[in-house]
Amino acid sequence: MKKIIIAVLAVVSMSFTVNAQIDRSVQPKPGPAPQIKLGKAEKFKLSNGLQVIMVENHKLPRVSASLTIDNPIYLEGDKTGVSQVMGDMLGNGTTNLPKDEFNERVDFLGANVSFRSNGASVRSLTKYFEEVLGLMADGVKNPKFTQEEFDKVIERTLEGIKSSEKSVEAVASRVENALVYGKNHPYGEFITKESIKNIALQDVKNNYNTYYKPNNSYLVIVGDINPSETKTLVKNLFNDWKKGAIPPVSYNVPTNVNTTEINFINMPNAVQSQVAVINIVDLTLGDKDYYAALLANNILGGGGTARLFMNLREDKGYTYGAYSSISQNKNKSAGIFRAGAAVRNMVTDSAVVEIQKEINKIRYQKVTPEELKNSKAEYIGNFVRNVQKPSVAANFALNIARYNLPSNFYEKYLENINSVTLDDIQNAAIKYFRGDKARVIITGKGIDVLKNLEKTSEYKINYFDAYANPTEKPAMSLPIPKGVTASSVIDDYLKAVGGKDKIANVNSLVTSSEAKIQGMQLSLVQKNATPNKSSVTVSMMGNVMQKIVFDGTKGYQEVNGQKKEMAKDELEEIKNTAAPFADKNYKTGSLDRIEPIDGNNAYVIKHGKKEVFYDVKSGLKVKEVKTAQGPQGEVKIPMVFSDYKEVNGIKFPHKIIQKNGPMTLEFIVKEIKINEGVSDADFE
């Protein structure tokens, strides 16, 4: 066993370790770096090509074995899923042992045995391992593919597709791969109901006979073994596994988009959006800048101390976790860089901005020496914590074999991590984190998300369905449920504020509110009386600036002492709004749609030049938008109502925000008087 001393983790804390009182205000320094030993693996190869890796460890009376068939990736096309179905059928009995007996035996031994399209795994107590590995070998070499089992697997696969149809995560992951790799790439194609229905039993047999071969395979055995006995066992069990000719493969090498774009997938049931910035990378284990890429990713989004997490979770609280990852791959341009998070609907657009900001920052500015130092320490600590696990030693040996790496690859690993510089990090970030040529893939609820996304985003938005087909932008309003009309919405509103009876007793209202404009106090007193009289007085620092008065038939507007009679169309409009709770007049309007406002759905009633919004859940009025003729054409003037509080048992909004062009006025209601303080003189 080779010993390595890590010089990095710590410098010594020599002299002052005496038994003085501890000073808890000082963070304890690490002791001398521990020595680590890389586990040793034994290897041999059978004549059929199967490579065997063994790691001996007697700590527990158990052994595990794992078979990996490392064929080049290939396309399954209109029968996508055939290899998965084949893998699912393996282990359902063999030509030697019927299915029920096979399963019964595995369970009886308390063992785990599983098969998949590109391998198999077993785990058992030492005392049963010989038999359990025998069961695995039998399943690998002598599978039984019957029509009955085939039909079952197909039916279950189809139901499985159905069971995840509404899963936002499942859809996101499928579409992400399909868009980034392209549907004509082994990693981009995906299973559908149709592709599963295209598969026949013979296809499954062909798949097994073509690809389930020892040529490119590795068998890794770890645990309480005697290597020479295990070698004999493996030879006896696997020598007669016949090798085959694996066909050459061809598929399109994936490329990145020319300029970053948003790809949006609408999922109406989503309460969070899956946001991911993704691009293809061409990176393989052992590449010269492999370590720099790992560290750069670690600093950007490798965990709970990385930039993405600190920004999107700890600072903004958008998400439970934001991370990035970079994957290496043996195949040309088949690795992926992905930075993303699951965020609540309302902050989807902001999350995109922040993720892109962090990607750009690590590309255009060097990371700090401290970040690099901490990141290295994290990698080294991780290595130290895991390196002595037998499964890790086995994995190292497997990687060395699969990737043709030098035999001292992992002995040099820490050295290589340590030699990465600040420049290396930036170069790797520029090369691999393509914020400029990425797909920003968002899977979420369009109606909640898109309005803001269109507003904030500089990127083009392309729409896709749950199967990665281009599609139209989703409808931005919801269908109106049966039986709901403008009249019923208004009835619900009246009920929500206190009920018709209470409102019927209201003959007059005085509402006093205040707002600030350019640092100065603005006071507004609004009086309304039945049947339809109203007056509004706006004053600043005690001086009346504006007055609008309507007595039920005629009215005027007075600005700075200049009086102007209301025109006919103005009179028409004010007639409808002058009375207390004039909303009942909107019953004659039309219920246009349901539209979300800040994540809550509202009914929208169109009445004349106005649109009035009532919250679907609470029934309360949340917004009014008036269309008016301005000097530059039509303008929309929105008023937003919130902070409802009761006065004499009736709910009134106590915060009213009015927007007029670039100006926003926030009125806070100070006082509301019911049936007092109003006389006819107020409307003269």
Next chain:
Amino acid sequence: MRKRVITLASALLVGLSANAQKVEFEEYNLNNGMHVILHQDNSAPVVTTSVMYHVGAKDEQPNRTGMAHFFEHLLFEGTKNIKKGEWFKIVSSNGGTNNANTTDDRTYYYEVFPSNNLELGLWMESERLLHPIIGQEGVDTQNEVVKEEKRLRVDNQPYSRFLENVKKNMFKKHPYKGTTIGKMEHLDAATLEEFLAFNKKYYVPNNATLVVAGDFEVKEAKRLIKSYFEPIPRGKDIVRSFPKEDPITKEFFAKAYDPNIQIPAIMAAYRTPSMKTRDARVLDMISTYLSGGKSSVLYKKLVDTKKMALQAGAINLSQEDYGTYILFALPLGDNSLQSLVKEIDEEVVKLQTNLISEKNYQKLQNKFENNFVNANSSVEGIANSLARYNVLYGDTNLINTEIDIYRSITREEIREVAKKYLNTNQRLVMEYLPESKK
């Protein structure tokens, strides 16, 4: 092939007595009541420091559900000597990893470091207990984070609400009726004072068990533990008195809805006793008999032979005060939920009437033996088990002896326990349906 299997089978009967590994440990109390457990394993230069507090969601006020879990988040926000935002950085820049988790019964915090950082791990845990900084700013950020955690793990996940709905129906009085993540409006309403009071009541050394496991020197570790933890003042004794549930005497029905599913599910839930009881372990065996592995009764019958279900299984949800035993199935094709219940019931009745076969009994024993070996396969896992057995079961050595309980369970006991708890008049039957069926 076949011949070999048979010869080996006879060899099995001899093999069973082979002794699995024993977990050696030492335990003692500090003067302030904190319990300490040491488990030395110098085979790799790694050390785990962890603390389990005997506080979970069931200790919350009924109008403040989610408090315990929320509090777990808050205790990463910083301490008198660890600035806000520094916690994770200290851990990772020293080569460590850390996390925490909360259940209805307890809260667990841990760090795993290369062994030269034992003192750092102890310092951090003692800081967390002695003087965490709990401020409005941290409360506000973590409020959003916890809401996202709920959206991620519950609201956006298929079949994620079933446990919540089972518990809500099964428990009328005991706080197990709520969920660990809690209600968001309760968290919104919680005040800073309430968080501080929660800390003062439950985060005290006499309510905590510290575990150090892995590569360390015992004498030095004891000295450090004493230095860092003994000065922490003892808290008031905690008195727990949870309301008792009335027994279920009549079968009752409920429905629950999930917007993220297409295929419904059916569940039958039975009230069972505390996980500390022998009966709870018998029920563990029964769930393995019913649904552990491809040769198990429910899988073989419903999924494989009759092709009525996409999935079928049994869950023995073991908790400190009560257990909940849940049988469930997802139908395949047009099979009705009721037909699945009928099939499951048939198997339960068989269990109540006949003894399981000797062979099936031996199979169960082999499975539990295998679980036992694997349960103690990592030092981190051992640390967690030691803490759990101490805090929740009051017997740390169960880590070595629990397997003896399973070994001593007889076929007759399996039948009796099935008869005692798994009757139709003792259960809830819940349909778990797609939201669109509402």
